[in-house]
Amino acid sequence: MEFQTNSKIETVKLGNKIGALLKSGDILILEGDLGAGKTTFTQGLAKGLGIDDYVKSPTFTYVMEYRGIIPLYHFDLYRLRDPEELYDLGFEDFIDQGGVLVMEWGSLVEDMLSNDGYEYIKISLLKTGENTRTVKIWDTPKGQSLYKELSR
Numbered sequence: 001m002e003f004q005t006n007s008k009i010e011t012v013k014l015g016n017k018i019g020a021l022l023k024s025g026d027i028l029i030l031e032g033d034l035g036a037g038k039t040t041f042t043q044g045l046a047k048g049l050g051i052d053d054y055v056k057s058p059t060f061t062y063v064m065e066y067r068g069i070i071p072l073y074h075f076d077l078y079r080l081r082d083p084e085e086l087y088d089l090g091f092e093d094f095i096d097q098g099g100v101l102v103m104e105w106g107s108l109v110e111d112m113l114s115n116d117g118y119e120y121i122k123i124s125l126l127k128t129g130e131n132t133r134t135v136k137i138w139d140t141p142k143g144q145s146l147y148k149e150l151s152r
């Protein structure tokens, strides 16, 4: 389940397409090095969720909320020391509120989430050139249903 993008705009467009398919309570783990395009992709997700605000990296706040028909909670977990801290950030409340949760550096909490019984979508971005990226949707159950919907 891989896509290639050849510009920032194409990554935003792919994010937009995927964002439009996300549902209340979805958790999306974003993986990829510094500058891979996680925030760029999230800008597209927000558009797809009908959010017009400009999405920027929430590094210093850990989480930003954007109001749309479905609220978007955009996490940047780069500075997280312990996966359990995710709960201190209000993670469960955001799910109860029916939000979509997107986590840059979400691999840091992946094991904890699966141990705690959460289903999630995992997407990685890999820089293959100055302007090219490989975007991979991992084979989790939620990732598979997303992929089916995308290929319709």
Ligand SMILES: Nc1ncnc2c1ncn2[C@@H]1O[C@H](COP(=O)(O)OP(=O)(O)OP(=O)(O)O)[C@@H](O)[C@H]1O
Binding pocket: 005, 006, 007, 008, 009, 010, 011, 032, 033, 034, 035, 036, 037, 038, 039, 040, 041, 057, 104, 130, 131, 132, 133
């Ligand atoms: N195909 C592409 N897709 C996404 N971004 C691209 C692409 N080509 C070039 N870029 C550039 O790469 C950079 C990606 O930055 P972005 O902030 O989205 O990365 P990030 O993964 O969120 O980084 P960080 O780990 O620092 O939060 C931007 O400057 C963007 O213009």
Ligand SMILES: [Mg+2]
Binding pocket: 038, 039, 040, 057, 076, 104
């Ligand atoms: Mg970022």
